[in-house]
Amino acid sequence: MYYDLGMMTVSEMCDALGRKAMAARLGVSKAAISNACSDNIFSAGWYGVLADMCGEIGIDCPLDLFNFRAPVADSTHEAERSASSPTNGGQ
Template sequence: MMTVSDICDALGRKKMESRLGVSKAAISNAVSDGVFPSAWYEVISDMCREHRIECPTPIFNFRRPTDAAAQASRSPKSAA
């Protein structure tokens, strides 16, 4: 699976900075953290598609439901 660093190398950090409208430091921070901000998904996935490389969703910091929220969504709502 492609990593954040792999994708940055393949796409080019300067091109990513320009398309995302972020600083060099923001890209470096994502590489250091090993995860992209979820807000970058659309731009990065478009760039990956253009370069014909995979863009795995686990490398984005999407919010995941908490155990309580997941449980609540599975249980039927009580009638009042």
């Protein structure tokens, strides 16, 4: 089966890797794999195992298929920069 690696979905990756094999390697139920397919997102904690499995069969493991958290701006450092800014009169 051919996979368009630029547009791979969670379901396509599951088809490529095999749901039973994924469940075994991840130590989760097949229901957990099916839920990920339904939600179209993998747990970020699964990335290492699935990346290894993808590498074994020569396909990409796109990061956008995983629910990694986006960085949050550090409000403490932002406040310090604003206070010391010449436009705010800070020193």
